[in-house]
Amino acid sequence: MAKGIKEAEYDAWLIRITEGEQFGSGFVNANPNSKIPAMMDHTHTPAVRVFESGSILLYLAEKFGEFLPTDIVARTETMNWLFWQMGSAPFLGGGFGHFYAYAPEKYEYPINRYTMEVKRQLDVLDRQLADNRYIAGDEYTIADMAIWPWYGALVKNKVYEAAEFLEAHTYKNVVRWADEIAERPAVKRGLMVNRTWGEESRQLHERHDASDFELRTQDKLEPSGEK
Numbered sequence: 701m702a703k704g705i706k707e708a709e710y711d712a713w714l715i716r717i718t719e720g721e722q723f724g725s726g727f728v729n730a731n732p733n734s735k736i737p738a739m740m741d742h743t744h745t746p747a748v749r750v751f752e753s754g755s756i757l758l759y760l761a762e763k764f765g766e767f768l769p770t771d772i773v774a775r776t777e778t779m780n781w782l783f784w785q786m787g788s789a790p791f792l793g794g795g796f797g798h799f800y801a802y803a804p805e806k807y808e809y810p811i812n813r814y815t816m817e818v819k820r821q822l823d824v825l826d827r828q829l830a831d832n833r834y835i836a837g838d839e840y841t842i843a844d845m846a847i848w849p850w851y852g853a854l855v856k857n858k859v860y861e862a863a864e865f866l867e868a869h870t871y872k873n874v875v876r877w878a879d880e881i882a883e884r885p886a887v888k889r890g891l892m893v894n895r896t897w898g899e900e901s902r903q904l905h906e907r908h909d910a911s912d913f914e915l916r917t918q919d920k921l922e923p924s925g926e927k
């Protein structure tokens with residue numbers, strides 16, 4: 701939408717995974733794997749369902765011709781890193797995050813194992829970003845969009861409070877890249893969508909119109925309004 705593409709207007713519905721809403725029959729029609737995010741494209745009849753964040757990013761990039769280079773070399777490098785994220789992030793979230801932050805006890809072996817793996821992944825990203833402004837080269841692509849919300853958040857201490865433990869500051873190219881992307885206006889707006897925690901002025905529980913960013917954040921709704 702920051703690109704001014706009218707056809708990219710969308711409705712974002714909130715699925716509260718802590719309350720099990722991903723297992724409801726309506727959501728399972730969109731994603732049989734019961735994980736967020738999932739999308740329905742109603743411009744097709746019948747509507748097209750799209751699940752897995754990588755598939756959603758690729759679908760939108762191809763539909764609107766944005767954020768995915770057309771040149772075979774640059775496109776392949778973008779896809780390399782998009783698939784890298786899909787294979788790597790589960791070790792970060794399901795592995796490291798689970799045992800470092802959420803498991804009921806601090807088990808030394810899995811914490812060590814996943815810490816080693818996440819530090820290795822951060823080093824891979826750091827070396828890639830030493831020679832490249834963005835993950836796949838000079839252009840901001842769907843690979844950055846996939847990787848930043850997890851690895852950018854990790855080094856900026858926005859998930860798991862693990863930045864110091866992981867010595868995140870030593871991955872200085874990752875930090876530089878994370879900071880640059882955080883300044884993008886569309887990224888700032890995107891972070892508000894379906895957010896139910898933190899500052900109320902940054903929470904837009906549901907998004908149905910571009911004006912919602914100005915008019916319907918939690919601080920602007922009546923207390924009796926949307927919860």
Ligand SMILES: N[C@@H](CCC(=O)N[C@@H](CS)C(=O)NCC(=O)O)C(=O)O
Nearest residue numbers: 717722734735736737751752753754
């Ligand atoms: N590979 C999936 C991962 C999706 C995923 O793990 N989503 C989590 C939230 S980050 C979820 O929906 N968890 C709910 C559950 O496991 O019940 C993707 O990239 O879309």
